[in-house]
Amino acid sequence: MTLLPPRLYVDVHILQTVPPANLNRDDQGNPKEAYYGGTRRSRVSSQAWKRATRMHFTEHMPTDDLATRTRRVASALTSVLKVRTGLAEEPASRLADALLAPLKISAGRKKGDTAYLLFYGRRQLDNVVGLVSDRAAELAALDDKELQAEVEKLAVEEQFSSGHPLDVALFGRMVADIATLRVDAAVQVAHALSTHAVSLEFDYFTAVDDLAEEERETGAGMIGTIGFNSATLYRYATVSLPQLRENLGEDTAAIEGIRKFVTSFARSVPSGYRNSFAHQTLPSLVSVVVRPDQPVNLVTAYEDPVAPSAGIAAESARRLAAEHRTAVDGWGDSPAFTAVCHAFRDETAQALEEAFGPAGTFPELLNGLDEHLSSAIAEAGR
Known part of the structure:
Protein backbone atom coordinates (compact mmCIF):
# COMPACT_ATOMS: atom_id res chain seq x y z
CA MET A 1 0.00 0.00 0.00
CA ASP A 27 -40.22 12.55 19.25
CA GLN A 28 -43.63 14.00 18.34
CA GLY A 29 -43.82 12.07 15.07
CA ASN A 30 -43.30 15.21 12.96
CA PRO A 31 -40.51 15.88 10.44
CA LYS A 32 -37.30 16.99 12.14
CA GLU A 33 -36.48 20.68 11.86
CA ALA A 34 -33.72 23.14 12.72
CA TYR A 35 -33.33 26.91 12.88
CA TYR A 36 -30.67 28.16 10.49
CA PHE A 57 -25.42 -1.19 0.08
CA THR A 58 -27.31 -4.32 1.06
CA GLU A 59 -29.09 -4.36 -2.30
CA HIS A 60 -25.89 -4.18 -4.34
CA MET A 61 -23.22 -6.10 -2.40
CA PRO A 62 -22.73 -9.77 -1.51
CA THR A 63 -24.22 -10.61 1.89
CA ASP A 64 -20.90 -11.85 3.28
CA ASP A 65 -19.28 -8.46 2.52
CA LEU A 66 -21.72 -6.54 4.73
CA ALA A 67 -21.77 -5.67 8.41
CA THR A 68 -24.34 -5.98 11.18
CA ARG A 69 -24.95 -3.54 14.04
CA THR A 70 -26.55 -5.26 17.01
CA ARG A 71 -26.51 -5.91 20.76
CA ARG A 72 -27.11 -9.60 20.00
CA VAL A 73 -23.65 -10.54 18.74
CA ALA A 74 -23.58 -13.58 21.06
CA SER A 75 -26.80 -14.87 19.56
CA ALA A 76 -25.48 -14.28 16.03
CA LEU A 77 -22.24 -16.12 16.86
CA THR A 78 -24.25 -18.99 18.35
CA SER A 79 -26.24 -19.34 15.14
CA VAL A 80 -23.10 -19.46 12.98
CA LEU A 81 -21.51 -22.02 15.33
CA LYS A 82 -24.58 -24.26 15.08
CA VAL A 83 -24.54 -24.16 11.29
CA ARG A 84 -20.77 -24.58 10.85
CA THR A 85 -20.10 -27.14 13.62
CA GLY A 86 -23.36 -29.00 14.19
CA LEU A 87 -23.42 -28.14 17.89
CA ALA A 88 -26.76 -27.99 19.67
CA GLU A 89 -28.11 -24.70 21.01
CA GLU A 90 -26.81 -24.92 24.60
CA PRO A 91 -23.18 -25.91 23.88
CA ALA A 92 -23.02 -23.49 20.93
CA SER A 93 -24.26 -20.65 23.13
CA ARG A 94 -21.75 -21.51 25.86
CA LEU A 95 -18.90 -21.61 23.33
CA ALA A 96 -20.03 -18.29 21.82
CA ASP A 97 -19.99 -16.61 25.24
CA ALA A 98 -16.51 -17.98 25.88
CA LEU A 99 -15.21 -16.72 22.52
CA LEU A 100 -16.53 -13.21 23.18
CA ALA A 101 -15.32 -13.06 26.79
CA PRO A 102 -11.71 -11.97 25.92
CA LEU A 103 -13.12 -8.86 24.23
CA LYS A 104 -14.43 -7.71 27.62
CA ILE A 105 -17.49 -6.08 26.07
CA SER A 106 -19.78 -4.67 28.75
CA ALA A 107 -22.90 -6.76 29.26
CA GLY A 108 -26.34 -5.30 28.67
CA ARG A 109 -29.38 -5.50 30.94
CA LYS A 110 -30.85 -8.42 29.03
CA LYS A 111 -29.00 -11.74 29.27
CA GLY A 112 -26.83 -12.29 26.21
CA ASP A 113 -26.97 -8.65 25.05
CA THR A 114 -24.06 -6.23 24.99
CA ALA A 115 -24.38 -2.82 26.64
CA TYR A 116 -24.18 -1.11 23.25
CA LEU A 117 -24.60 -1.90 19.58
CA LEU A 118 -21.54 -3.66 18.17
CA PHE A 119 -20.78 -3.07 14.49
CA TYR A 120 -18.99 -6.08 13.01
CA GLY A 121 -18.47 -7.70 9.65
CA ARG A 122 -20.31 -10.90 8.90
CA ARG A 123 -17.13 -12.35 7.46
CA GLN A 124 -15.35 -11.41 10.70
CA LEU A 125 -17.85 -13.51 12.63
CA ASP A 126 -17.23 -16.42 10.24
CA ASN A 127 -13.49 -16.04 10.84
CA VAL A 128 -14.00 -16.29 14.60
CA VAL A 129 -15.93 -19.52 14.10
CA GLY A 130 -13.11 -20.71 11.84
CA LEU A 131 -10.78 -20.58 14.83
CA VAL A 132 -12.71 -23.40 16.53
CA SER A 133 -14.69 -25.12 13.79
CA ASP A 134 -12.47 -28.23 13.71
CA ARG A 135 -12.55 -28.71 17.50
CA ALA A 136 -15.85 -27.18 18.57
CA ALA A 137 -17.18 -30.38 20.19
CA GLU A 138 -13.92 -30.85 22.09
CA LEU A 139 -14.00 -27.28 23.44
CA ALA A 140 -17.68 -27.46 24.34
CA ALA A 141 -16.97 -30.51 26.49
CA LEU A 142 -14.43 -28.66 28.68
CA ASP A 143 -15.38 -27.11 31.99
CA ASP A 144 -15.60 -23.32 32.22
CA LYS A 145 -12.05 -22.76 33.49
CA GLU A 146 -10.45 -25.05 30.89
CA LEU A 147 -12.58 -23.60 28.11
CA GLN A 148 -11.59 -20.04 29.00
CA ALA A 149 -7.91 -21.00 29.08
CA GLU A 150 -8.15 -22.51 25.59
CA VAL A 151 -10.08 -19.55 24.16
CA GLU A 152 -7.51 -17.07 25.47
CA LYS A 153 -4.95 -18.73 23.16
CA LEU A 154 -7.06 -17.85 20.12
CA ALA A 155 -6.80 -14.65 18.06
CA VAL A 156 -10.43 -13.62 18.57
CA GLU A 157 -9.68 -9.91 19.04
CA GLU A 158 -7.53 -9.88 15.91
CA GLN A 159 -10.44 -11.20 13.83
CA PHE A 160 -12.60 -8.24 14.88
CA SER A 161 -9.72 -5.76 14.40
CA SER A 162 -8.90 -6.59 10.78
CA GLY A 163 -10.63 -7.39 7.51
CA HIS A 164 -13.30 -4.74 8.04
CA PRO A 165 -16.25 -4.69 5.62
CA LEU A 166 -16.89 -1.51 3.67
CA ASP A 167 -19.66 -0.16 5.90
CA VAL A 168 -17.52 -0.47 9.06
CA ALA A 169 -14.54 1.07 7.23
CA LEU A 170 -16.69 3.97 6.05
CA PHE A 171 -18.79 4.73 9.12
CA GLY A 172 -16.42 3.54 11.84
CA ARG A 173 -16.98 1.64 15.06
CA MET A 174 -17.02 3.26 18.48
CA VAL A 175 -16.34 0.90 21.40
CA ALA A 176 -15.87 3.16 24.38
CA ASP A 177 -14.18 0.68 26.72
CA ILE A 178 -12.07 -1.29 24.20
CA ALA A 179 -9.66 0.92 22.26
CA THR A 180 -8.37 -1.93 20.09
CA LEU A 181 -11.83 -2.52 18.63
CA ARG A 182 -12.40 1.10 17.62
CA VAL A 183 -12.37 1.98 13.94
CA ASP A 184 -12.09 5.66 13.01
CA ALA A 185 -14.79 6.60 10.51
CA ALA A 197 -37.75 28.26 5.11
CA VAL A 198 -40.43 25.60 5.67
CA SER A 199 -43.68 25.30 7.58
CA LEU A 200 -44.95 22.15 9.23
CA GLU A 201 -48.20 20.90 7.70
CA PHE A 202 -50.58 18.11 8.68
CA ASP A 203 -52.38 15.53 6.58
CA TYR A 204 -55.78 14.74 8.11
CA PHE A 205 -56.74 11.28 6.90
CA THR A 206 -59.60 8.85 7.32
CA ALA A 207 -59.83 5.14 6.62
CA VAL A 208 -63.04 3.40 5.68
CA ASP A 209 -64.18 0.13 7.25
CA ASP A 210 -65.15 -1.97 4.20
CA LEU A 211 -67.62 -4.18 6.07
CA ALA A 212 -69.26 -1.21 7.77
CA GLU A 213 -69.70 0.41 4.35
CA GLU A 214 -71.47 -2.70 3.06
CA GLU A 215 -73.91 -2.42 5.97
CA ARG A 216 -74.51 1.27 5.14
CA GLU A 217 -72.94 2.50 8.37
CA THR A 218 -71.66 6.08 8.16
CA GLY A 219 -68.46 7.52 9.57
CA ALA A 220 -64.80 6.61 9.29
CA GLY A 221 -63.26 3.45 10.64
CA MET A 222 -60.13 5.41 11.58
CA ILE A 223 -59.10 9.06 11.76
CA GLY A 224 -55.61 10.47 12.20
CA THR A 225 -53.01 13.06 11.21
CA ILE A 226 -49.45 12.86 9.85
CA GLY A 227 -47.07 15.80 9.95
CA PHE A 228 -45.17 16.55 6.74
CA ASN A 229 -43.31 19.19 4.79
Whole structure:
Protein backbone atom coordinates (compact mmCIF):
# COMPACT_ATOMS: atom_id res chain seq x y z
CA MET A 1 0.00 0.00 0.00
CA THR A 2 1.47 3.35 -1.07
CA LEU A 3 1.62 6.36 1.22
CA LEU A 4 -0.72 9.28 0.53
CA PRO A 5 -0.57 12.73 2.09
CA PRO A 6 -2.50 12.68 5.41
CA ARG A 7 -5.15 14.95 3.87
CA LEU A 8 -7.12 14.00 0.78
CA TYR A 9 -10.87 14.39 1.00
CA VAL A 10 -13.73 13.66 -1.38
CA ASP A 11 -16.52 16.17 -0.68
CA VAL A 12 -20.00 15.26 -1.97
CA HIS A 13 -22.56 18.05 -2.48
CA ILE A 14 -26.16 17.17 -3.36
CA LEU A 15 -29.32 19.16 -4.00
CA GLN A 16 -32.49 17.10 -3.82
CA THR A 17 -36.11 18.24 -3.91
CA VAL A 18 -38.47 16.08 -1.90
CA PRO A 19 -42.29 16.33 -2.23
CA PRO A 20 -44.60 16.24 0.81
CA ALA A 21 -42.94 13.69 3.10
CA ASN A 22 -41.91 12.81 6.63
CA LEU A 23 -38.45 11.34 6.01
CA ASN A 24 -37.15 11.48 9.57
CA ARG A 25 -39.52 12.06 12.46
CA ASP A 26 -38.89 13.66 15.86
CA ASP A 27 -40.22 12.55 19.25
CA GLN A 28 -43.63 14.00 18.34
CA GLY A 29 -43.82 12.07 15.07
CA ASN A 30 -43.30 15.21 12.96
CA PRO A 31 -40.51 15.88 10.44
CA LYS A 32 -37.30 16.99 12.14
CA GLU A 33 -36.48 20.68 11.86
CA ALA A 34 -33.72 23.14 12.72
CA TYR A 35 -33.33 26.91 12.88
CA TYR A 36 -30.67 28.16 10.49
CA GLY A 37 -30.17 31.72 9.36
CA GLY A 38 -32.98 32.74 11.69
CA THR A 39 -35.64 30.65 9.91
CA ARG A 40 -37.16 27.23 10.42
CA ARG A 41 -35.70 24.62 8.05
CA SER A 42 -36.53 21.04 7.24
CA ARG A 43 -33.85 18.69 8.58
CA VAL A 44 -32.95 15.06 8.02
CA SER A 45 -30.44 13.74 10.54
CA SER A 46 -27.09 12.40 9.45
CA GLN A 47 -27.90 9.11 11.17
CA ALA A 48 -31.03 8.67 9.07
CA TRP A 49 -29.20 9.20 5.78
CA LYS A 50 -26.23 7.07 6.84
CA ARG A 51 -28.59 4.19 7.56
CA ALA A 52 -30.37 4.72 4.24
CA THR A 53 -26.96 4.61 2.55
CA ARG A 54 -26.06 1.39 4.36
CA MET A 55 -29.39 -0.19 3.41
CA HIS A 56 -28.70 0.73 -0.23
CA PHE A 57 -25.42 -1.19 0.08
CA THR A 58 -27.31 -4.32 1.06
CA GLU A 59 -29.09 -4.36 -2.30
CA HIS A 60 -25.89 -4.18 -4.34
CA MET A 61 -23.22 -6.10 -2.40
CA PRO A 62 -22.73 -9.77 -1.51
CA THR A 63 -24.22 -10.61 1.89
CA ASP A 64 -20.90 -11.85 3.28
CA ASP A 65 -19.28 -8.46 2.52
CA LEU A 66 -21.72 -6.54 4.73
CA ALA A 67 -21.77 -5.67 8.41
CA THR A 68 -24.34 -5.98 11.18
CA ARG A 69 -24.95 -3.54 14.04
CA THR A 70 -26.55 -5.26 17.01
CA ARG A 71 -26.51 -5.91 20.76
CA ARG A 72 -27.11 -9.60 20.00
CA VAL A 73 -23.65 -10.54 18.74
CA ALA A 74 -23.58 -13.58 21.06
CA SER A 75 -26.80 -14.87 19.56
CA ALA A 76 -25.48 -14.28 16.03
CA LEU A 77 -22.24 -16.12 16.86
CA THR A 78 -24.25 -18.99 18.35
CA SER A 79 -26.24 -19.34 15.14
CA VAL A 80 -23.10 -19.46 12.98
CA LEU A 81 -21.51 -22.02 15.33
CA LYS A 82 -24.58 -24.26 15.08
CA VAL A 83 -24.54 -24.16 11.29
CA ARG A 84 -20.77 -24.58 10.85
CA THR A 85 -20.10 -27.14 13.62
CA GLY A 86 -23.36 -29.00 14.19
CA LEU A 87 -23.42 -28.14 17.89
CA ALA A 88 -26.76 -27.99 19.67
CA GLU A 89 -28.11 -24.70 21.01
CA GLU A 90 -26.81 -24.92 24.60
CA PRO A 91 -23.18 -25.91 23.88
CA ALA A 92 -23.02 -23.49 20.93
CA SER A 93 -24.26 -20.65 23.13
CA ARG A 94 -21.75 -21.51 25.86
CA LEU A 95 -18.90 -21.61 23.33
CA ALA A 96 -20.03 -18.29 21.82
CA ASP A 97 -19.99 -16.61 25.24
CA ALA A 98 -16.51 -17.98 25.88
CA LEU A 99 -15.21 -16.72 22.52
CA LEU A 100 -16.53 -13.21 23.18
CA ALA A 101 -15.32 -13.06 26.79
CA PRO A 102 -11.71 -11.97 25.92
CA LEU A 103 -13.12 -8.86 24.23
CA LYS A 104 -14.43 -7.71 27.62
CA ILE A 105 -17.49 -6.08 26.07
CA SER A 106 -19.78 -4.67 28.75
CA ALA A 107 -22.90 -6.76 29.26
CA GLY A 108 -26.34 -5.30 28.67
CA ARG A 109 -29.38 -5.50 30.94
CA LYS A 110 -30.85 -8.42 29.03
CA LYS A 111 -29.00 -11.74 29.27
CA GLY A 112 -26.83 -12.29 26.21
CA ASP A 113 -26.97 -8.65 25.05
CA THR A 114 -24.06 -6.23 24.99
CA ALA A 115 -24.38 -2.82 26.64
CA TYR A 116 -24.18 -1.11 23.25
CA LEU A 117 -24.60 -1.90 19.58
CA LEU A 118 -21.54 -3.66 18.17
CA PHE A 119 -20.78 -3.07 14.49
CA TYR A 120 -18.99 -6.08 13.01
CA GLY A 121 -18.47 -7.70 9.65
CA ARG A 122 -20.31 -10.90 8.90
CA ARG A 123 -17.13 -12.35 7.46
CA GLN A 124 -15.35 -11.41 10.70
CA LEU A 125 -17.85 -13.51 12.63
CA ASP A 126 -17.23 -16.42 10.24
CA ASN A 127 -13.49 -16.04 10.84
CA VAL A 128 -14.00 -16.29 14.60
CA VAL A 129 -15.93 -19.52 14.10
CA GLY A 130 -13.11 -20.71 11.84
CA LEU A 131 -10.78 -20.58 14.83
CA VAL A 132 -12.71 -23.40 16.53
CA SER A 133 -14.69 -25.12 13.79
CA ASP A 134 -12.47 -28.23 13.71
CA ARG A 135 -12.55 -28.71 17.50
CA ALA A 136 -15.85 -27.18 18.57
CA ALA A 137 -17.18 -30.38 20.19
CA GLU A 138 -13.92 -30.85 22.09
CA LEU A 139 -14.00 -27.28 23.44
CA ALA A 140 -17.68 -27.46 24.34
CA ALA A 141 -16.97 -30.51 26.49
CA LEU A 142 -14.43 -28.66 28.68
CA ASP A 143 -15.38 -27.11 31.99
CA ASP A 144 -15.60 -23.32 32.22
CA LYS A 145 -12.05 -22.76 33.49
CA GLU A 146 -10.45 -25.05 30.89
CA LEU A 147 -12.58 -23.60 28.11
CA GLN A 148 -11.59 -20.04 29.00
CA ALA A 149 -7.91 -21.00 29.08
CA GLU A 150 -8.15 -22.51 25.59
CA VAL A 151 -10.08 -19.55 24.16
CA GLU A 152 -7.51 -17.07 25.47
CA LYS A 153 -4.95 -18.73 23.16
CA LEU A 154 -7.06 -17.85 20.12
CA ALA A 155 -6.80 -14.65 18.06
CA VAL A 156 -10.43 -13.62 18.57
CA GLU A 157 -9.68 -9.91 19.04
CA GLU A 158 -7.53 -9.88 15.91
CA GLN A 159 -10.44 -11.20 13.83
CA PHE A 160 -12.60 -8.24 14.88
CA SER A 161 -9.72 -5.76 14.40
CA SER A 162 -8.90 -6.59 10.78
CA GLY A 163 -10.63 -7.39 7.51
CA HIS A 164 -13.30 -4.74 8.04
CA PRO A 165 -16.25 -4.69 5.62
CA LEU A 166 -16.89 -1.51 3.67
CA ASP A 167 -19.66 -0.16 5.90
CA VAL A 168 -17.52 -0.47 9.06
CA ALA A 169 -14.54 1.07 7.23
CA LEU A 170 -16.69 3.97 6.05
CA PHE A 171 -18.79 4.73 9.12
CA GLY A 172 -16.42 3.54 11.84
CA ARG A 173 -16.98 1.64 15.06
CA MET A 174 -17.02 3.26 18.48
CA VAL A 175 -16.34 0.90 21.40
CA ALA A 176 -15.87 3.16 24.38
CA ASP A 177 -14.18 0.68 26.72
CA ILE A 178 -12.07 -1.29 24.20
CA ALA A 179 -9.66 0.92 22.26
CA THR A 180 -8.37 -1.93 20.09
CA LEU A 181 -11.83 -2.52 18.63
CA ARG A 182 -12.40 1.10 17.62
CA VAL A 183 -12.37 1.98 13.94
CA ASP A 184 -12.09 5.66 13.01
CA ALA A 185 -14.79 6.60 10.51
CA ALA A 186 -13.62 7.58 7.03
CA VAL A 187 -16.92 9.37 6.35
CA GLN A 188 -18.59 12.39 7.89
CA VAL A 189 -22.23 13.11 6.95
CA ALA A 190 -23.93 16.43 7.68
CA HIS A 191 -27.57 16.84 8.65
CA ALA A 192 -29.47 17.64 5.46
CA LEU A 193 -31.07 21.11 5.60
CA SER A 194 -33.62 22.79 3.38
CA THR A 195 -32.19 25.72 1.44
CA HIS A 196 -35.34 27.70 2.25
CA ALA A 197 -37.75 28.26 5.11
CA VAL A 198 -40.43 25.60 5.67
CA SER A 199 -43.68 25.30 7.58
CA LEU A 200 -44.95 22.15 9.23
CA GLU A 201 -48.20 20.90 7.70
CA PHE A 202 -50.58 18.11 8.68
CA ASP A 203 -52.38 15.53 6.58
CA TYR A 204 -55.78 14.74 8.11
CA PHE A 205 -56.74 11.28 6.90
CA THR A 206 -59.60 8.85 7.32
CA ALA A 207 -59.83 5.14 6.62
CA VAL A 208 -63.04 3.40 5.68
CA ASP A 209 -64.18 0.13 7.25
CA ASP A 210 -65.15 -1.97 4.20
CA LEU A 211 -67.62 -4.18 6.07
CA ALA A 212 -69.26 -1.21 7.77
CA GLU A 213 -69.70 0.41 4.35
CA GLU A 214 -71.47 -2.70 3.06
CA GLU A 215 -73.91 -2.42 5.97
CA ARG A 216 -74.51 1.27 5.14
CA GLU A 217 -72.94 2.50 8.37
CA THR A 218 -71.66 6.08 8.16
CA GLY A 219 -68.46 7.52 9.57
CA ALA A 220 -64.80 6.61 9.29
CA GLY A 221 -63.26 3.45 10.64
CA MET A 222 -60.13 5.41 11.58
CA ILE A 223 -59.10 9.06 11.76
CA GLY A 224 -55.61 10.47 12.20
CA THR A 225 -53.01 13.06 11.21
CA ILE A 226 -49.45 12.86 9.85
CA GLY A 227 -47.07 15.80 9.95
CA PHE A 228 -45.17 16.55 6.74
CA ASN A 229 -43.31 19.19 4.79
CA SER A 230 -41.70 19.50 1.37
CA ALA A 231 -38.23 20.88 0.71
CA THR A 232 -35.21 21.28 -1.49
CA LEU A 233 -32.47 19.80 0.65
CA TYR A 234 -28.74 20.51 0.63
CA ARG A 235 -26.90 17.32 1.53
CA TYR A 236 -23.18 17.05 2.26
CA ALA A 237 -20.72 14.29 3.10
CA THR A 238 -16.96 13.95 2.99
CA VAL A 239 -14.72 10.87 2.74
CA SER A 240 -11.07 10.75 3.84
CA LEU A 241 -9.25 8.57 1.30
CA PRO A 242 -6.20 7.98 3.58
CA GLN A 243 -8.45 6.87 6.46
CA LEU A 244 -10.51 4.59 4.23
CA ARG A 245 -7.33 3.00 2.84
CA GLU A 246 -6.06 2.45 6.37
CA ASN A 247 -9.36 0.82 7.40
CA LEU A 248 -9.55 -1.43 4.34
CA GLY A 249 -5.82 -2.03 3.92
CA GLU A 250 -5.95 -1.92 0.13
CA ASP A 251 -5.78 0.83 -2.52
CA THR A 252 -8.20 -0.72 -5.00
CA ALA A 253 -10.75 -1.49 -2.29
CA ALA A 254 -10.62 2.12 -1.06
CA ILE A 255 -11.28 3.57 -4.52
CA GLU A 256 -14.11 1.11 -5.12
CA GLY A 257 -15.44 1.90 -1.65
CA ILE A 258 -15.65 5.62 -2.41
CA ARG A 259 -17.47 4.86 -5.65
CA LYS A 260 -20.00 2.71 -3.79
CA PHE A 261 -20.45 5.32 -1.07
CA VAL A 262 -21.06 8.17 -3.54
CA THR A 263 -23.50 5.97 -5.47
CA SER A 264 -25.48 4.86 -2.41
CA PHE A 265 -25.41 8.28 -0.75
CA ALA A 266 -26.79 9.89 -3.91
CA ARG A 267 -29.42 7.25 -4.66
CA SER A 268 -30.70 6.48 -1.15
CA VAL A 269 -33.66 8.10 0.60
CA PRO A 270 -34.73 7.53 4.25
CA SER A 271 -37.82 5.35 4.39
CA GLY A 272 -39.95 7.18 6.97
CA TYR A 273 -43.65 7.02 5.92
CA ARG A 274 -42.55 5.85 2.48
CA ASN A 275 -45.83 4.05 1.80
CA SER A 276 -47.84 7.15 2.71
CA PHE A 277 -45.89 9.67 0.59
CA ALA A 278 -43.93 7.74 -2.09
CA HIS A 279 -41.24 10.40 -1.74
CA GLN A 280 -38.41 8.70 -3.66
CA THR A 281 -36.76 11.30 -5.92
CA LEU A 282 -33.37 11.58 -7.55
CA PRO A 283 -31.07 14.54 -6.82
CA SER A 284 -31.18 17.47 -9.22
CA LEU A 285 -27.44 18.00 -8.62
CA VAL A 286 -24.51 15.87 -7.48
CA SER A 287 -21.02 17.34 -7.31
CA VAL A 288 -17.78 15.79 -6.06
CA VAL A 289 -14.76 17.89 -5.09
CA VAL A 290 -11.41 16.31 -4.19
CA ARG A 291 -9.53 18.57 -1.79
CA PRO A 292 -5.96 18.18 -0.53
CA ASP A 293 -6.44 20.63 2.34
CA GLN A 294 -9.66 20.20 4.34
CA PRO A 295 -13.33 19.26 3.90
CA VAL A 296 -15.59 22.25 3.14
CA ASN A 297 -19.33 22.12 3.79
CA LEU A 298 -21.02 24.72 1.54
CA VAL A 299 -24.21 25.06 3.62
CA THR A 300 -23.23 28.70 4.22
CA ALA A 301 -24.69 29.36 0.77
CA TYR A 302 -28.12 29.10 2.39
CA GLU A 303 -27.67 31.11 5.59
CA ASP A 304 -29.92 33.62 3.81
CA PRO A 305 -32.88 31.38 2.86
CA VAL A 306 -33.84 31.06 -0.79
CA ALA A 307 -37.07 32.94 -1.50
CA PRO A 308 -40.05 30.84 -2.69
CA SER A 309 -40.48 33.03 -5.76
CA ALA A 310 -36.92 32.43 -6.96
CA GLY A 311 -37.33 28.94 -8.40
CA ILE A 312 -35.94 27.21 -5.34
CA ALA A 313 -33.92 24.36 -6.88
CA ALA A 314 -32.32 26.51 -9.60
CA GLU A 315 -31.50 29.36 -7.22
CA SER A 316 -30.09 26.82 -4.73
CA ALA A 317 -27.80 25.50 -7.48
CA ARG A 318 -26.58 29.00 -8.37
CA ARG A 319 -25.96 29.75 -4.69
CA LEU A 320 -23.94 26.53 -4.38
CA ALA A 321 -21.81 27.44 -7.40
CA ALA A 322 -21.14 30.92 -6.02
CA GLU A 323 -20.23 29.59 -2.55
CA HIS A 324 -17.83 27.07 -4.06
CA ARG A 325 -16.12 29.80 -6.08
CA THR A 326 -15.84 31.90 -2.91
CA ALA A 327 -14.19 28.99 -1.09
CA VAL A 328 -11.75 28.51 -3.98
CA ASP A 329 -11.00 32.13 -4.95
CA GLY A 330 -11.32 33.81 -1.57
CA TRP A 331 -9.25 31.28 0.35
CA GLY A 332 -6.94 30.27 -2.46
CA ASP A 333 -7.73 26.58 -1.94
CA SER A 334 -7.64 24.93 -5.35
CA PRO A 335 -9.40 21.55 -5.55
CA ALA A 336 -7.47 18.67 -7.10
CA PHE A 337 -10.57 17.52 -8.99
CA THR A 338 -14.19 18.59 -9.51
CA ALA A 339 -17.10 17.01 -11.35
CA VAL A 340 -20.82 17.69 -11.51
CA CYS A 341 -23.98 15.98 -12.70
CA HIS A 342 -27.15 18.10 -12.77
CA ALA A 343 -30.52 18.71 -14.45
CA PHE A 344 -30.35 22.51 -14.90
CA ARG A 345 -30.18 24.68 -18.02
CA ASP A 346 -29.39 28.19 -19.21
CA GLU A 347 -27.75 30.55 -16.70
CA THR A 348 -27.88 27.98 -13.89
CA ALA A 349 -26.00 25.43 -16.00
CA GLN A 350 -23.47 28.10 -16.96
CA ALA A 351 -22.85 29.07 -13.32
CA LEU A 352 -22.35 25.40 -12.38
CA GLU A 353 -19.92 24.88 -15.27
CA GLU A 354 -17.86 27.88 -14.21
CA ALA A 355 -17.68 26.51 -10.67
CA PHE A 356 -17.41 22.74 -11.12
CA GLY A 357 -16.60 22.20 -14.80
CA PRO A 358 -18.71 20.78 -17.65
CA ALA A 359 -21.65 18.63 -16.57
CA GLY A 360 -21.68 14.92 -17.29
CA THR A 361 -23.83 11.94 -16.47
CA PHE A 362 -23.64 10.33 -13.05
CA PRO A 363 -21.65 7.33 -14.37
CA GLU A 364 -19.22 9.78 -16.01
CA LEU A 365 -18.83 11.58 -12.68
CA LEU A 366 -18.02 8.29 -10.94
CA ASN A 367 -15.57 7.20 -13.65
CA GLY A 368 -13.77 10.54 -13.56
CA LEU A 369 -13.48 10.32 -9.78
CA ASP A 370 -12.10 6.77 -10.03
CA GLU A 371 -9.48 7.87 -12.55
CA HIS A 372 -8.38 10.83 -10.48
CA LEU A 373 -8.05 8.83 -7.25
CA SER A 374 -6.16 6.06 -9.05
CA SER A 375 -3.76 8.67 -10.50
CA ALA A 376 -3.29 10.27 -7.05
CA ILE A 377 -2.35 6.91 -5.53
CA ALA A 378 -0.02 6.08 -8.44
CA GLU A 379 1.67 9.50 -8.14
CA ALA A 380 2.14 9.01 -4.39
CA GLY A 381 3.86 5.70 -5.06
CA ARG A 382 6.54 7.16 -7.34
